[in-house]
Amino acid sequence: MFDAVASNRRRSIALIGSFVLVVLLASWAFNTVVGGGPLGLVLGLAFTGVTSVLAYWKSDAVALAMSHAHPADPTEYARLHNLVEGLCIASGVPKPRLYVIEDDAPNAFATGRDPKHAAIAVTTGLLAKMTRVELEAVLAHELSHVKNRDILVSTLAVTMVGIVAVMSDWAMRFLWWGGPRHRNDRSDNNNNGAAQLMAVLGIVLLVVTPIVAKLMQFAVSRRRESLADLTAVTMTRYPPGLISALEKLRDDQTVVHSGSRATAHLWIESPIPRYPSEERPGNERKLSRLNRMFDTHPPIEDRIAALREL
Amino acid sequence: MPFLIVLGIIALVVIYVVVQYNGLVRVRNRIENGWAQIDVQLKRRHDLIPNLVETVKGYAAHERATLEAVITARNSAMSAHGEAGKAQAENALTGTLKSLFALGEAYPDLKANQNFLQLQEELTGTEDKIAYSRQYYNDEVRAYNTKIQSFPSNILAKQFKFAQREYFQTDDADRGPVSVKF
Numbered sequence: 265m266f267d268a269v270a271s272n273r274r275r276s277i278a279l280i281g282s283f284v285l286v287v288l289l290a291s292w293a294f295n296t297v298v299g300g301g302p303l304g305l306v307l308g309l310a311f312t313g314v315t316s317v318l319a320y321w322k323s324d325a326v327a328l329a330m331s332h333a334h335p336a337d338p339t340e341y342a343r344l345h346n347l348v349e350g351l352c353i354a355s356g357v358p359k360p361r362l363y364v365i366e367d368d369a370p371n372a373f374a375t376g377r378d379p380k381h382a383a384i385a386v387t388t389g390l391l392a393k394m395t396r397v398e399l400e401a402v403l404a405h406e407l408s409h410v411k412n413r414d415i416l417v418s419t420l421a422v423t424m425v426g427i428v429a430v431m432s433d434w435a436m437r438f439l440w441w442g443g444p445r446h447r448n449d450r451s452d453n454n455n456n457g458a459a460q461l462m463a464v465l466g467i468v469l470l471v472v473t474p475i476v477a478k479l480m481q482f483a484v485s486r487r488r489e490s491l492a493d494l495t496a497v498t499m500t501r502y503p504p505g506l507i508s509a510l511e512k513l514r515d516d517q518t519v520v521h522s523g524s525r526a527t528a529h530l531w532i533e534s535p536i537p538r539y540p541s542e543e544r545p546g547n548e549r550k551l552s553r554l555n556r557m558f559d560t561h562p563p564i565e566d567r568i569a570a571l572r573e574l
Numbered sequence: 575m576p577f578l579i580v581l582g583i584i585a586l587v588v589i590y591v592v593v594q595y596n597g598l599v600r601v602r603n604r605i606e607n608g609w610a611q612i613d614v615q616l617k618r619r620h621d622l623i624p625n626l627v628e629t630v631k632g633y634a635a636h637e638r639a640t641l642e643a644v645i646t647a648r649n650s651a652m653s654a655h656g657e658a659g660k661a662q663a664e665n666a667l668t669g670t671l672k673s674l675f676a677l678g679e680a681y682p683d684l685k686a687n688q689n690f691l692q693l694q695e696e697l698t699g700t701e702d703k704i705a706y707s708r709q710y711y712n713d714e715v716r717a718y719n720t721k722i723q724s725f726p727s728n729i730l731a732k733q734f735k736f737a738q739r740e741y742f743q744t745d746d747a748d749r750g751p752v753s754v755k756f
Contacts (some may be wrong), residue, residue: 342692346699353611354706396698501709 267511272413273541281317283424285456287312289468308544315535319423322385324375324415327422328525331373331520333363344391347400348384353408354499360410369518370394373530374406380409387520394509400497401506405532414488415573420526489532493567503574510571514564588707594730598609601718605739608711609657612742616651616664617704623648626674626693633684634677657740664704671697708742715739 288308321339338345344362352359358373360382370390376382384406394402409415513533520535528534627641647667654663673692678685719738722731726731730736 342695346695346702350699350702350706353615353703356710356711400702453657 269413271419273368275417276420279420279424279492280320283319283420283427284312284316287315300328312485315423315427318379319420319427323423324377324381324418326426327373327375327419327496327527327530328363328383331365331385333365336362341391342432343396343399344403346402346542347396348407351400351404351499355407355411357407357411358382360407362386364388364391365520367520369520369535370408370513370516371520371531371533371535372402373527373532374408374409374415375422376415377419378413378416379410382415384410389516389518393512397502397505398509398512398526401500401502401509402532405506405525406490407499408492409488412488412495414492416490418530421529440462487562488566489562491571493527493571497571497574503571507568507571510564510568514568535569591730594727595734598718598721598727598731598734598736601714601721604714605711605718608707608714611707611725612704612711615707616660617695619667619700619704620648620652622693622697623671626690626697629687630674630677630684631694633687633690637677640670640673640677644674652722657742661713661742668701671701712741715741724749 269555292308298364341364342360348362349359351357352531357379360376360379361384363383365387366383367389368389370385370393372386372390375383386406390402390410409418416471433546463483493506496506500506507530520531602688625642627644631641646671649665651660651663651667654660660686678690678694722736722738723725735743
């Protein structure tokens with residue numbers, strides 16, 4: 265357990281370090297193309313500083329807002345509160361804030377920077393579709409993420425990967441759409457320079473983004489999910505509860521609406537559709553294969569099999 | 575030089591004793607905390623029971639035997655003393671509560687009553703918490719007992735009078751096979 269805590273601390277530091285490096289690299293690239301001198305670098309440094317601090321303090325709020333979560337009322341969601349309180353007593357973790365997401369797909373995630381500032385969000389679909397025992401198992405899994413300090417790394421990844429993704433997205437857009445059109449509309453030298461600049465920046469970020477994606481995978485290693493399953497079972501002392509909960513998650517075809525690639529690794533079950541169904545158009549299928557390559561979760565079958573071994 | 579070595583050894587022994595002693599105190603306090611947690615939940619259960627009995631009375635007043643069994647068990651649980659005595663009385667109370675909730679199955683009106691459902695959720699939640707606090711307590715007691723029994727910390731434990739603690743046991747009847755009657 266303490267190994268997990270220590271390794272998560274190392275991962276958090278590595279993640280922040282790489283993030284600072286990536287953004288500094290981007291601003292350096294920008295700077296050399298423009299030739300703006302030290303001012304650009306200072307600005308880049310300030311930007312990374314501010315975003316890193318914000319990511320540390322506010323990442324949980326970002327993750328919750330991205331998923332449209334609202335605080336769970338203690339009387340309306342008495343069962344949710346009761347179950348979490350019980351699990352907290354069993355594990356010695358302070359009670360996290362509880363949130364509910366209006367969504368029919370059963371899913372849940374934990375976020376926050378440490379056990380004292382943690383939050384667990386569940387969908388209304390999870391509350392409706394799970395029995396008491398299954399819900400307890402899912403909540404124990406989420407509380408295990410809190411206890412093992414997985415939440416800081418994975419929550420930092422949400423904002424940091426998000427920022428880099430948005431930056432590369434802009435660069436891509438300029439590269440494919442903005443650049444050529446500008447060149448056609450006005451052919452004066454100044455604009456040409458700007459287009460070239462965006463192209464260089466875009467290429468730099470295009471190279472960087474896959475590395476960042478890999479980094480995210482490293483930060484939110486798949487082993488983490490299996491470890492949380494095991495910790496959850498030591499809390500509830502009842503593996504069949506988690507097994508049947510995972511089976512329900514596997515068999516359920518609905519997908520969380522507010523799930524995005526930036527928050528995918530937070531959820532107990534990946535919110536990104538894995539298997540292309542018949543109705544979907546062809547390009548969706550290609551996307552799905554890409555998703556499998558960047559899978560943030562171990563296959564649910566493997567997790568169930570591991571629990572059956574106990 | 576030999577003087578320094580002896581001094582060093584004495585300092586190490588003192589540091590070891592201090593660390594061990596503090597460790598024992600820490601675990602003992604965790605046990606106290608665990609016991610306090612159990613107590614809080616037990617008290618909550620005792621507070622919920624009169625409400626529940628009143629609600630059930632409105633629908634199944636003639637089930638006097640079941641209702642009275644619950645109240646008697648509650649009162650004797652409230653006046654029980656010591657770890658072992660409390661554990662026994664609480665286990666008896668859990669048994670009578672089971673038969674009370676079974677009434678819900680026989681009376682559809684009762685089962686549909688919002689107040690009854692709410693109390694049922696509260697009591698089930700409290701029972702879960704009792705079970706979990708007992709689990710936490712027993713885990714800590716095991717760690718503590720292991721520590722004061724194993725060498726060399728047992729010498730220290732004896733010297734400073736760290737006594738062994740009892741587990742919070744569940745009823746033997748609870749562990750037996752479940753008999754289903756139709």
